[in-house]
Amino acid sequence: MSLIFLPLPAFAQTAPTAPAGQEQETIVLNPFVVTADSTSGYYASETLSGTQLKSQIRDLANPITVLTEEFMRDIGAVNYQEALEFLPSTREFKGDASDTEGVTNRTGTPYMVRGFRSTALTNNFFTSRIKVDNYNTETLTQSRGPNSLLFGLGSVGGGLDATAKQGRFSTNSYGAEVRFDSEGSKRISVDTNQILIPKKLAVRFAALSTDQRTPRDLQYARRNSAYINFTIQPFKNTTINLNAEMGRLEESVPRSYLAYDSVSAWLSSPLTPFNKANRIDNLLVTSGSTTARNAARNLITGVTQGFSTTNYLVYIMNAPELGVQNFKWKSRGSEVRVNGNNQNQTSISELTVVPGVNFPLDTMVPGPSEHFDTLYDKYSASLQQKLLEKTYLEVAGSYEDVFNEDWQPITRGDYEVFIDPNYYLPTQLASNNPDPTKPLNPYFGVPYVEGNAKLERRDTVTKQFRATLTHQFDLSGIEPINGFDLGKFSVVAFHYYRSTDSYFSQPEEMTSTSQLTTGVVGDTQNQIRRRYYLLPGQPVHFPALDYRTATINQTANASVPGGVIPAISSGFLNRLNPVYAPETTKSYAAIGQWELFSRRLILTGGIRQDDISSKNFVFTQNPVTKLFSNRGEGAFSPATESSVKNYNFGAVVRVAKWLDVYANTATNTVGAGGTNYNIFNERLPDQEGEGFDLGLRGFFWDDRVILKLNYFSNELLNRVSDPLRDGAIGIEMARQNGYVERYLEGMVLNGFGDKVAGSPRFANYTGNQLWSDVESDKTEGYELEATLNPTKQLRILVNVSYNDSTLNATYKFTRPWFDQYVKPYATDAAIRAPIANPTFNATRTIGEYIDGMARRLNYHEAQIGGSRIRGNNWIVNLVGSYAFDEGPLKGLRVGGDVRWRDANTIGYPEVAGTFDTKNPFKGAESFITSAFASYSWKTKLLDRNTNWSVSLRVRNILDDSETYPNSAVDYGNGVPHYLQRIYVQPRTYELTAGMRF
Incomplete structure (x- = not known):
C-alpha cells in the first residue's frame, strides 16, 4: 500500500443551519460527515475525498469532482460504469498492452484515468471488489492524481469513492423506482428511512433487482442486492453507523471487441x-x-x-x-x-461473409453458456466521537467476502x-x-x-480497520503583521490495517x-x-x-x-498454478493543514508509511502428471516484507474572493504482489507513481458559475504490463508455446543448451507460470471544468480534457535477457538454421524464433516517446437540463448530454522493419448524444404527500453505432490494417418511473 501527504480539511467551519422546523441530520462540527445541504445543482462544496475528513473543496489543492444526485439523474446513471464517461480525463477500460481484450473489465472494477488503468474503487474509503450502484449510494466522488492517503494501493491517475446511504433523523420516507428500456431491461429499487427513536436511532433500508440487457443477443447483467444501515446517536457527541449488504451479480457480458x-x-x-x-x-x-x-x-x-x-x-x-x-x-x-x-x-467486419451463416457483427460468440457470478457479503461499522472541544475520533472497520465464479466454455x-x-x-x-x-x-x-472450457474461481476475504484522530489549534489571535494572523492549524493522525486473503484457481x-x-x-x-x-x-x-x-x-x-x-x-x-498470496498492510499517516492570513493561504502536507507483508503459497505439483494441487496442499514461501513512504504537499492561495490558485504534488506506491515475476524468475518491483497539479478556480455570482482550469503531469514507473502477450504483430512470447520457450527448447534439442544455461524455462516460473515485464508511462494534460447553476431551473456542466499519454520505457527485464541469451547468436548461421522442434513445427527454425522476438522488442520499444495506443487526446462532455417551475409546464424537466472523443492512436506505420511513431494510425472519432424529458407531480397517498415522477430518455439519439477500430498494424504499404473493433450500442429508449412519500 502507498503512502502520501495530502490536503487537510478546515474543521473549524460550522455546518450550515437547518431550515426552521427541520432537524439537523448530523452533529454540528462532525468532521467525518458532509452536510446534506452542501450540494447545489451540479456542484458540491464539501467533500471527504481530500483526507477522508470534511473539507471545503476550495481548500483542497488536488482536483476533485463530486457527482451530485441531480447530475447522476440527468445523465441517467444508476452505477459508476454509466457515470465514468462524464468525468474529466476518464473513460471506460477497453483494454491496454497488459490486457488487450479488456478481460479485467468483466472480472474487476477497472477504468482509465489520465491514461492509467485504475481499480481504486472504495466505499467510505474502504477498498471493495463490488461495483458501485446508486441504490445504496449517497454520493460518488472522483479524486484525480496520486492520492494513496485515500486509496492506498491505487492508480497514479486517481480513484473513486462512494458514500453509502445513512439513516436520517429529519423524517420518515419511503420510495421506489422502476426502469425499463427498449432492449428488455428491467430494474426496480426501493429506499426507505424509518426513525425508530427520535434523534437516537434511524434505519435505512435499500434493495435492488435489475436485469440489464443490450441489443447484443443473450447479453445480460443481473443484480439482486439488499442493504441496511442503522444510524445511532446515543449521546450528543457520538454517532454510530452499522452497515450490512449482501447480494448476487450474475452477468453474461461479452468483451467489447467483435469476434x-x-x-x-x-x-x-x-x-x-x-x-x-x-x-x-x-x-x-x-x-x-x-x-x-x-x-x-x-x-x-x-x-x-x-x-x-x-x-x-x-x-x-x-x-x-x-x-x-x-x-x-x-x-x-x-x-x-x-x-x-x-x-x-x-475482428470480423462487414466485409466478412460466411456462406450460409447469418453472423451479425454483434454476435456474442460464447452464447448462453458463459456467465460470471459474484456472491458477496459486506459489513462495516464506524464510531465517531467528539472527545474535546476541537478533538474528534473515528474508529471504523469493514469485512467483505466475495466469491467469483467465471465460467468460460469459450475462453x-x-x-x-x-x-x-x-x-x-x-x-x-x-x-x-x-x-x-x-x-x-x-x-x-x-x-x-x-x-x-475453463472455470475461474476466486474467493476473497478483505478485512479493514482504521482509527483517525484529529485536533485543531486556533492561532488566529496571533498577528505577527497587522491583518495577517496565524489562523488555524489542524492535525490528523490515522492508522489503517488491511488483510486480504484471496484464493484463485482456473481449472x-x-x-x-x-x-x-x-x-x-x-x-x-x-x-x-x-x-x-x-x-x-x-x-x-x-x-x-x-x-x-x-x-x-x-x-x-x-x-x-x-x-x-x-x-x-x-x-x-489445475494445469496452471492456483494463486494464493495473502497480504497484510499496516499504514500510518500524519497530516497537517494550516489556514493562514484569514484563510488567504492554506498549506497542507502529509506523509504516509505502509508496511506490507505478503507471502506466496507454493502448491504441490505432481511429479508425473505435472498437475497442481488444490488449496491447502503445499507450503508458503518466506514472507516478503517491505516498507514504503509517500507524501503530498498542497497550497491554495486565495487571490481574491472569487479566484483561487493552487498547486499540489504527490507520490504513491503500489505493491507488485507476490505472484508477478519477470523473465529471470524474479519478483517484479513495486509500481511508483508521482505527479503534480497546477490550477485556477473561479467562483462567480454567488457560486452559481464555477470555472476550474488544471494542468497536470502524472508518471508511473514499473507498471506491471504484458506487452509480451500483445498479439498485435502476430507474436506471443510469454506462453508455454511462445517464442521464448520454443527458442530455449530449440537450443537444447539442437545441442546449444550451454549457450542458454541459466535461463529459466516455462516450468520454472512460480505464480501462475506466466512471466511479465514492466513499463513506465507519463501523461501530461489539461482539464477544464465549468459548472453553471445560473438559476434554480437551469443546470449546465462542461468539461474538456486533453491528455498526452506517452510510453517512457518498456521491457525493463526482457531486453537484458535477450541481450544475454539471444543477441550473441542472432547472426550465427549454424544456430539459426536448425529446425527448433520438428515435432512441434516441421519448418520453423531457431532463426525464425530469434527474428520474432527481436520484432516484438523493436515494436514496443519503438513506441517509447510516442502516443500510447488506445488513448484519446481530447475528451469533451456537456450535460444540461432545465426545470419548469411555473405555468402549464410546471413539473417538466428536459435535458440531455453530448460526449465527443477524438480519434485515438491505434498503431504505427512500419517502414523496412522499423516503426514510425511520429505518424501513428488513428481510429475514429466518437460523438454520442442523449436526451430526456421528465415530469413530476404531487398527490396525497394514505394521508401523506407523495412525489411522483416519470422520465423518458433516448440514448444515442443519432444512432451512431458503427464499430470503430481500436488497434491496427501496417498492411505493408503504410496503410493501416484494422484489427480489434469496438462494438457501439445503437439507439435505445428508456422509461423510468418513481414515487416517494
Missing part, C-alpha cells in the same frame, strides 16, 4: 476448395514419414495453418456420437496474413471463427473414399468456433489420462477442445453447456489405428 476473423483468408483465396484442402488421412498420421505428412498437409501461407500441438483432442458438439478425437496433424483456416504475419486479432483468447480445411475426419482413410474429389468430412469448408477441461508417453497430464496437448460448427439454420454461438454435467468418458477404439479415438476421462484440472 476474430479466421475465415476470410480461406474464403478469399482464388484456389479451389480441393486445392486449399488438407488431405492428410489416418494412414499417414499412423505410419507415414514426416516428409509425407508435411506434403499431405498442403499448408498454404495465409490460407491454412497447422495446429500447434501433436495431440489435439476435439469434441464436436454438433456430432457427439463421434466422441473425442485426436486431431493429429490437422490444419485449420488461417488468420488474415498482413505484412508477413498472421493476425489472430483481426476469451478463443473468440475466433475458423474454417475447417480438413478433407477427412481423423477416423477416416483416403483409401475408403469412393470419390476422391469429394471429402469424407461432412464439415469440410464449414466455419466453427472452438475453445477449451480447465482436460483428460485425466495423458495422451503423452511421458504421463504428463498438465500439458496443453491434453486439453479437451470443444468445437461447434456454424451450420445454416443453427445458432452462430456456442450452445449452452453446464460445467457440472460436462464430463466426458469414453473408451479407446482399438480398431482405429494411431490413437485417433483415445481413452478419455475428462475433468476440470
